[in-house]
Amino acid sequence: VKGQPVSLRAARYHLQIYLFILPCILFIGLFMYYPVINGVYHSFFTWNGGDVERPVGMENYKRLAADPDFWRAFGNAAILGIANILKMIPAIIAAVCVHRVKSERMRFFYRVGFVVPMIVSSMVLVLLWKAFYEPTNGVLNSILRGTGGMSVLESISSAARGISEYFDFLGFFSWLGNLFIEGQNPTWLGSPKFAFVALILWGFPWVGSFSVLVYLACLDSIGKEIYEAAEVDGASWFDKFRHIELPLILRQVRVMAILVVMGSINDVGHIMLLFGINGGAGGVVQVPALFMLREAFQSQRMGMACGIGVVLFLMILIVTKLNEWLIKPAD
């Protein structure tokens, strides 16, 4: 349906209806647009959030561009963003598997199984993961020790140490070589060398309930006859995925990818809970949003923090556009 221009007479006739939506517009304006506009405005000021407010033009942006910590934070966010996009794959596979389950009952059972974790608060999840990573009594180290996985990891590290003496690709082999040392429990959250690994591993097996349910909703629209036709044509399991399911859920994948990228740049809650406001020892997992928080509340540079917010917004906008351009869903 295409919108039609409304004449003043018609608007006056429907005045009551317009008055009904007015509070909504006012609240959106007050609580969503005003803070954003205010943030952009204050990014051109030296502002401590209180009594000091002095216009400085582009000074905040110039300082930001010259701050190596800020760009390092973006580098970290890029690594996390790539990892988070790769972490979308298990959810797609899980959705396809549930969709292919023949029994209606079992399919319902799995759906419920994916809905239940959504009830758990994200804060509780972070705390559970904190306990999971605990080095002495934690579940992860116990599983690794109990299953012999730790010995495998230690052997890999030992081999990487050997390789690093001859060839060290961007310091990767020396890092891997120093990761798992025999007789030492990995300190996932306490050690700077594990910080990134712990952050990427977080949420394993990365089958997010929300994304699985979104994909499932889309997959359910595929008619049985399409699968039957594919089977007649001799399509394999993977062929059906590649030519029927993936093109259909690509639009949802794109939306989820945008959300994931936005989260990677913006999300800071779980990093703060796991590693603190400094991004762990040496600031290893410092991300732009954490940098912004520190500027705002630790350094009292609210104007600078607003500038960072504007840069983050622009970055997200660029990445979203890139995403739209790269992932084109089937019509």
Add this chain to the structure above:
Amino acid sequence: MYFNPELLKELTRKLAAEGKIEREFNAPPQDLREFFKLCDLMAQMKDERGRVYLPIAGGTYQFQIMNNSIGAMNAFAQESLDENMDCWASNDETFVGVLKGRMKFDDKRVQKFMQLYREVAKRLPPGWNGLSRDDAVMQFLQWRSVFIATGSWDGMTLKKQAEESVRPFKVGVSHFPLMQPNDPEYGELAWGRPYENPGVGFPFAITKQCKYPDVALDFLRFLSSVKGNEELNRIILWIPVNKAAQKAEELKAFEPNYSGPHGGWSLNMGGKSQTVNEQINPLLYLGEDSKGKPVNVDDWSRLMSEQWLKAAVIDYEQRDETMRDQLPAKESVSGLMRAKMMNATEDQWRQYYRRRYIGSMGDLLNATREIARRQRQLIEAREKGELP
């Protein structure tokens, strides 16, 4: 510091039987060197389930508490930093001291002091940097750890939790051990038990809106009376503010020491320098960087020399700017007080606003003097090329 006396006795008895120590202990040794040795021996022992003991229960919170005892061992730095001779090296004085090269991060004594932190951190559980305050309490209550460093405020909770734990025990209290002056390595930094802030009370007030100020005052007098203070202190296990009030037995170890050395520098100039400090120090405490390469005290000195001063200059300039930006507001307050004083009809109010006016003028003059001093320092440093 709190400890589990039964576990301490049990473990030291075994160690004494094996001939590793001379005697069993009823209380922690008060010599830090001996304490370290005991912790190292305990860390090699296993409980009935085959788990190694973690002698000192700890996360970042407990490490901070231990810092309070060790932090005073850099008192030597005051000699070169304390410009106004008030026995404190403020963050401004520290900044100027580092800027002028009076304090260097690669100074041998500075390095020794930082190395001592590393020594303490080594005795904490693996991954302590990622553990919370509650994780440490759990280790202590589950008989995994013998010692836990925390303040008197946690005393009552620990006591109750220990009594109600699966394997109940009575919590012991002790001073945190000190490095002795005859120690071959750290002796020169050992200037005795550190000074502790005597500000143990908490403020009470009666507001203007209070309906019955006399009754409220009476109640506050009751709370701060000897009897009231003793009772409050018994319930919350807090150091009494009334000198005549008898302290609970558990609080004896927490009695503030008013006459010892205290911290010799303050490296937190503002957000930037604080971040540098808090990002680099843990690398030394943990002894490794993000690539797993060892970090020693020389690396710490190098990183701090490279990064701290740069960050501190930004913080210093920002504080300077903020002080200047606040001047108009201070002038407004002063003008307002002057107007109120001149317009007051009753003598009582005239006197009140006169005092407020004089106070606000003092505040304004102090701020301008401080700005001028800071500007002078920055200009001098810039002219001499001392700024990074």
